[in-house]
Amino acid sequence: RSGSPLSPPAAVSQVTVRDALNQALDEELERDERVFLLGEEVAQYDGAYKISRGLWKKYGDKRVIDTPISEMGFAGIAVGAAMAGLRPVCEFMTFNFSMQAIDQVINSAAKTCYMSAGSIPVPIVFRGPNGASAGVAAQHSQCFAAWYGHCPGLKVVSPWSSEDAKGLLKASIRDDNPVVVLESELLYGVPFEMSEQAQSKDFVIPIGKAKIEKQGTHVTLVAHSRPVGHCLEAAAVLSKEGVECEVINLRTIRPMDIETVEASVVKTNHLVTVEGGWPQFGVGAEICARIMEGPAFNYLDAPAVRVTGADVPMPYAKILEDNSIPQVKDIVFAVKKTLNI
Amino acid sequence: SPEERPQFPGASAEFAERLEFIQPQVLAGIPVYRVMDRQGQVIRDSEDPQLPKERVLKLYKTMTLLNTMDRILYESQRQGRISFYMTNYGEEGTHVGSAAALDDADLVFGQYREAGVLLYRGYPLELFMAQCYGNARDPGKGRQMPVHYGCPERHFVTISSPLATQIPQAVGAAYAIKRAHASRAVVCYFGEGAASEGDAHAGFNFAATLECPIVFFCRNNGYAISTPTSEQYRGDGIAARGPGYGLLSIRVDGNDVFAVYNATREARRRAVAENQPFLIEAMTYRDFFPKIAVFSPRIGHHSTSDDSSAYRSVDEVNYWDKQDHPISRLRHYLGHRGWWDEQQERDWRKSSRKMVLEAFEQAEREPKPPPHLLFSDVYLEMPPRLRRQRQELQRHLETYGEHYPLQHFQK
Numbered sequence: 001r002s003g004s005p006l007s008p009p010a011a012v013s014q015v016t017v018r019d020a021l022n023q024a025l026d027e028e029l030e031r032d033e034r035v036f037l038l039g040e041e042v043a044q045y046d047g048a049y050k051i052s053r054g055l056w057k058k059y060g061d062k063r064v065i066d067t068p069i070s071e072m073g074f075a076g077i078a079v080g081a082a083m084a085g086l087r088p089v090c091e092f093m094t095f096n097f098s099m100q101a102i103d104q105v106i107n108s109a110a111k112t113c114y115m116s117a118g119s120i121p122v123p124i125v126f127r128g129p130n131g132a133s134a135g136v137a138a139q140h141s142q143c144f145a146a147w148y149g150h151c152p153g154l155k156v157v158s159p160w161s162s163e164d165a166k167g168l169l170k171a172s173i174r175d176d177n178p179v180v181v182l183e184s185e186l187l188y189g190v191p192f193e194m195s196e197q198a199q200s201k202d203f204v205i206p207i208g209k210a211k212i213e214k215q216g217t218h219v220t221l222v223a224h225s226r227p228v229g230h231c232l233e234a235a236a237v238l239s240k241e242g243v244e245c246e247v248i249n250l251r252t253i254r255p256m257d258i259e260t261v262e263a264s265v266v267k268t269n270h271l272v273t274v275e276g277g278w279p280q281f282g283v284g285a286e287i288c289a290r291i292m293e294g295p296a297f298n299y300l301d302a303p304a305v306r307v308t309g310a311d312v313p314m315p316y317a318k319i320l321e322d323n324s325i326p327q328v329k330d331i332v333f334a335v336k337k338t339l340n341i
Numbered sequence: 342s343p344e345e346r347p348q349f350p351g352a353s354a355e356f357a358e359r360l361e362f363i364q365p366q367v368l369a370g371i372p373v374y375r376v377m378d379r380q381g382q383v384i385r386d387s388e389d390p391q392l393p394k395e396r397v398l399k400l401y402k403t404m405t406l407l408n409t410m411d412r413i414l415y416e417s418q419r420q421g422r423i424s425f426y427m428t429n430y431g432e433e434g435t436h437v438g439s440a441a442a443l444d445d446a447d448l449v450f451g452q453y454r455e456a457g458v459l460l461y462r463g464y465p466l467e468l469f470m471a472q473c474y475g476n477a478r479d480p481g482k483g484r485q486m487p488v489h490y491g492c493p494e495r496h497f498v499t500i501s502s503p504l505a506t507q508i509p510q511a512v513g514a515a516y517a518i519k520r521a522h523a524s525r526a527v528v529c530y531f532g533e534g535a536a537s538e539g540d541a542h543a544g545f546n547f548a549a550t551l552e553c554p555i556v557f558f559c560r561n562n563g564y565a566i567s568t569p570t571s572e573q574y575r576g577d578g579i580a581a582r583g584p585g586y587g588l589l590s591i592r593v594d595g596n597d598v599f600a601v602y603n604a605t606r607e608a609r610r611r612a613v614a615e616n617q618p619f620l621i622e623a624m625t626y627r628d629f630f631p632k633i634a635v636f637s638p639r640i641g642h643h644s645t646s647d648d649s650s651a652y653r654s655v656d657e658v659n660y661w662d663k664q665d666h667p668i669s670r671l672r673h674y675l676g677h678r679g680w681w682d683e684q685q686e687r688d689w690r691k692s693s694r695k696m697v698l699e700a701f702e703q704a705e706r707e708p709k710p711p712p713h714l715l716f717s718d719v720y721l722e723m724p725p726r727l728r729r730q731r732q733e734l735q736r737h738l739e740t741y742g743e744h745y746p747l748q749h750f751q752k
Contacts, residue, residue, distance in 0.1 A: 062520065068550060073543025076509025077516065077551075083498065084448065084514035085521070104540075107503050108510065116491050116499040117482035118718040152719045177720045208724075255724050 014191040015199070020162035021051050021183065024169040025089065027201045029059050032087060035173055038065040038074055039091030039128075048093050049129065049188055075101035075126070079108045082124040082178075089173060092128035095144045095182065109178040110153035123176045127169065130158070130182035131225060131276045132325050138313035141321075143277030145224065148180045149253040149286070155207055156253040158182040160228040162192040164251055167205030175207060182253070184226045210257040212264070216246035219270040219335050222261055222287055224250040227274045227307075227326055234331035243335065253283060261287060262296040271304040272334045276325050279308040305334045370577045373624055374604060375594035379665050381673025383599075390599055390606075392441075394680050399461075400441060400598055401675060404433035404668050406693050407457045410466065413697050414473055418487075418645040422705065423473045425487045427644045429454055431596075431628025434667025435560050437461050438601025439623075443528060443609060448518065449497045450511040450529045452504065453488055454560065458530070462495040466697060470704035477751040482718070483710045504535040508544030508557070512618075515553035519616055526609045527555045533622075534565025536579045548618035549587035556608045557588070557620045560595065562627040566643040567652040583620035595623030596667040599674075628666065708751045712738070 015023075028035050041048045043056035043066040056064040067074040071092060078090035092098040098105060109122045131143035148156045155177055159165040165183065172179035197203060213228060214235055221231040228249045235245040246264050250256065265271050271291060273284035284306035291297060291304060310324040347356060376388045383389045392400075411428040418426040429436065436457025443449075449458055456469065467478065472490050475483035481491060481499065491499025498514075501507060511529035518525050535541060536559055548555050559579040563570055576582065583590025591608070593600045601623055608619035627643070642649040675681035716731040717723060723731075738745065 065551075068543070068546055070539070070543035070546070072540050073509050073547050076506060076540055076544065077513035077547055080450075080507075080510030080513025080515075081517045082513070083510065084517035086513075086517040088513075103503050103506060104509070108501060108506055112499070112501070113721060114718045115481070115484050115489075115501070116718075117480060117484055118721070119480070119491065119493045120499060121721050155720070255726065 011196050012193055013199075015162045015194040016189055016191045017159075017162050017165045017183070018049070018051055018188040020166040020192075020194065021169055021188075022053055022055070023199070024166045024173075025052060025055060026058070028170055028173040029055065029063055031201070033063075034085065034087045035089065036063045036065065036081075036086060037089045037091065038067055038078060040067055040069060040074075040093050042066060042091050047091070049185060051188070052091075071097050071101035072104060075104040076108070078124055079104050079112075079122060082109070082122045083112070083120050087123050087173065089125045089127060092126060094133075094140055094185070095128050095130040096140050096142050098126065098128070098144065105148075105178075105180070106151055106154075110151050113177070114153055121176050122178050124178045125169075125172045125181060126178070127172075127181035127183060129185035129188070131184055132309070132314065132321075133185045135316065135318065135321065137316040141314035143182075143275070143309065144180075145182055145253050145275070145277055146282045146286075148182075149256075149283065150281075151254075153178065154254060155179045156182065157207055157251060158224040158253050159251065160187070160225055160249050162194050163198045164205065164211075164249070166194075166198065167203055168207065168251065171204040171207050174204065179207070182225065187226055205251065208252045208255045208257055210251055210260040211249045212246060212260065213249045214245065214247040216244035216268065218243050218245065218268055219272060219339060220246050220248060220261065220264040220268045221272050221274060221331065221335070222248045222250060223274040224253060224283065225276065227276055230326060230328050230331055231274055233328045234335065237328065237332055238335060243339065243341070245335065250283075256286065256290070258287070258290045258294065262291065262294050265291060265296040266299045269299050269301040270335075270338050271300065272307060272331065272338055273304065274307045274326055274331055274334075276309050278311050279306060280311065282306070282308055284308060302338045302340070305338045307331055307334045365576050365581075371580045371590070371592045373592050373594050374600050375597045376599035376603065377597050377670055377674060379670060381670045381677060383674070388599070388603065390602055392599075392602075394678075396441065397671070397675065397678075398680065400437045401668075401671050401681070402689065402693070403437045403457060403461045404598075404671065405689065406697070407433055407436070407460050408668065409690075409693050409697050410456075410460075410469065413701055414470070414487075415645065417473075417701065423487050425645055426473065427453055427488045428642075429456055431626050431666065432560055432562055433457050434598045434671075435558070435595045435601055435623045435625055438595075438598035439528065439558055439605040439621075441598075442602045442605035444525065446496055446523075447526045447528055447609065448511075448514055450507040450514070450527065451497065451500055452507065452531045452535055453500050453502070454532070455530045456488065456490065459490055459492060459495065459497050462492075462497065464490070464492055464495060464497075466700035467703065468492075470700050471707065474704045474707065475709065476704060476707035477710045478704075478707055479710065482714050484718075505531055505538035505540040505544075507531070508535075508538075508541050509547060511555055512544050512548045512551065512553055515548070515555040515618075516551050519552070519554055524613055525554070526612050527553070528558055528605075528609070529555060530558045530560065532565060533559055533561040533570060533579055534568060534573055536582075537573060545582070545586040545588060545618075545620070552616045553618055554612040554616050555618045556605065556612050557618065558605070559620070559622045560625060561622055562595075562625045564627050564643070564649075564653070566647055567649070569652075578622055580620065580622035588618050588620045590620040590622070592622045592624060595625030596665050596670060598667060598671055625667070626665070709749055711751045
């Protein structure tokens with residue numbers, strides 16, 4: 001099966017995000033013996049979402065560690081190990097549970113390099129599924145992009161495609177700063193095309209660079225993670241009506257590549273941001289603020305519009321859940337509103 | 342018969358047929374190991390570590406120098422010269438007794454009241470002061486509030502304010518050290534109050550499951566700000582929790598430097614040799630009075646943000662200061678051995694106070710770190726946004742510098 005940890009890379013093929021992440025972990029564990037993975041169920045169970053499938057069998061107890069149930073505990077352990085020279089990859093079963101460890105992530109991992117005047121770097125990766133899932137309700141569906149993106153000292157990435165997932169996870173593990181990798185459970189099983197180059201062992205995507213997934217001239221759509229796919233679907237719908245959208249996949253939340261968005265807005269004169277998280281103090285809010293502060297403001301023909309998750313804790317009932325996150329129709333509606341058509 | 346033994350994976354034990362609850366105090370509490378009595382007399386000769394004279398003098402001088410430095414820096418905070426300070430009065434024995442038992446390369450994670458460990462390892466007065474003043478000599482670049490020392494060369498991890506977060510970090514570091522097959526231990530200090538944090542529970546638990554070369558050192562000084570231990574916990578202190586996690590544990594007299602030394606040395610040796618964690622609970626008291634060169638009694642509060650006369654009586658404080666102080670007890674030991682006398686005491690008081698005052702005056706005169714350091718070390722490499730902001734600040738100061746007190750800052 002292509003993409004599984006023990007088979008060689010093929011030419012362009014369909015690889016799921018899960019397998020891409022697995023490849024990334026496998027390759028980085030092999031490349032640097034200081035790298036190790038810890039978290040709940042990551043070893044013998046192959047990972048709660050099977051992201052670490054086969055890795056414990058291959059690398060053993062020293063490199064893949066099942067921890068007791070304490071996020072603050074194992075996050076703290078990981079931070080200490082990073083301070084002492086290892087390169088931990090700390091998995092949160094979902095980022096919702098990272099709140100129990102948030103002091104270790106922010107007060108320790110993010111701030112220590114600064115507080116120690118550069119003498120204690122913390123080369124750690126926190127990764128796990130973020131944002132909406134399906135039918136898991138309020139305490140399992142929150143998006144933390146804005147929370148972590150808020151903090152200096154952290155880098156925050158949010159992959160969409162398999163290529164994003166693999167390239168960004170590898171870059172994050174190789175980065176000497178603390179990096180938060182916000183995956184998406186709903187994307188784990190989704191296959192994407194991966195080029196041969198993307199399947200190679202040294203394929204990394206630079207942190208801090210957005211990608212233009214589709215070029216367009218009438219409106220700029222900016223999103224991260226799963227909504228990127230929704231934007232492309234909306235773009236296809238709108239294309240039939242003669243509206244060409246430029247779709248930007250942010251890839252990195254912090255440091256945000258606002259220059260790519262600016263260049264696009266200068267071209268299209270219209271901006272719609274799309275995110276799964278809540279509207280207040282969100283990723284879209286930051287994009288709009290920065291666009292206003294920069295040269296692209298003068299090129300806007302209409303106010304920027306944000307499409308976000310509903311400002312409620314995620315409900316359980318399916319019809320409510322579906323309508324609590326941005327759908328393709330919401331993006332189409334926002335585009336038409338901003339273009340006044 | 343074998344089939345009658347319990348088969349539960351979660352515990353290995355025999356069956357019991359009588360309903361009986363285990364008392365929190367299994368005995369009359371875990372006993373307190375000590376070497377000297379309160380008058381500095383060794384009780385059992387076999388327990389005297391027989392440290393050579395220079396070593397014991399180093400212990401004594403470190404404790405008293407710390408005491409003097411505390412006195413002066415506490416005063417400087419009351420006078421508004423520094424923003425904050427924490428004294429170590431009464432707990433000096435826990436610092437130097439344990440520091441003397443460690444190897445130089447053992448990694449230390451402190452809480453905030455372990456300056457004596459760093460002082461024992463030779464951190465200069467000038468740099469303690471530089472950190473408290475946040476001046477240009479501070480290796481920490483003035484980033485942190487006072488007493489948040491750090492020194493990579495002396496293997497003392499930079500102090501972090503949130504309580505007990507260092508506990509699981511120390512375990513993670515011990516795990517890294519174990520992986521590297523280095524003959525080093527990690528020593529993790531914390532107070533009895535911080536031991537209530539969830540991080541402490543997780544750290545103890547993980548140290549045992551990960552089998553790490555770590556010594557947990559709890560300073561039980563009777564108070565967490567104003568909260569007495571009777572309100573902090575109902576079990577038998579911190580030492581009694583150790584067995585619950587699978588940790589070898591001991592309670593020691595924290596005001597007896599030799600008891601602290603013996604326990605730390607043995608725990609450290611075995612932690613490294615056997616890759617297993619140890620827990621030492623050092624009983625002490627957060628004292629009121631500085632011991633050296635006192636003009637008038639000062640209060641040993643939790644920190645400069647505290648006034649402990651609100652929650653403890655003068656009688657209680659007097660007892661601890663006069664009857665059971667680590668510095669006095671070691672002083673008596675030195676006297677019994679003929680290694681120290683009144684004249685030496687007077688001379689040392691004078692010279693140590695002079696050293697501290699000189700470092701203090703120098704620290705006052707030093708400029709602050711240069712403004713451009715505001716932007717560095719957020720990440721290991723400076724991101725373009727911060728670089729642009731630093732350049733903007735530089736241009737701004739070039740044009741409008743006269744309106745800023747730049748003379749107080751290093752160029």
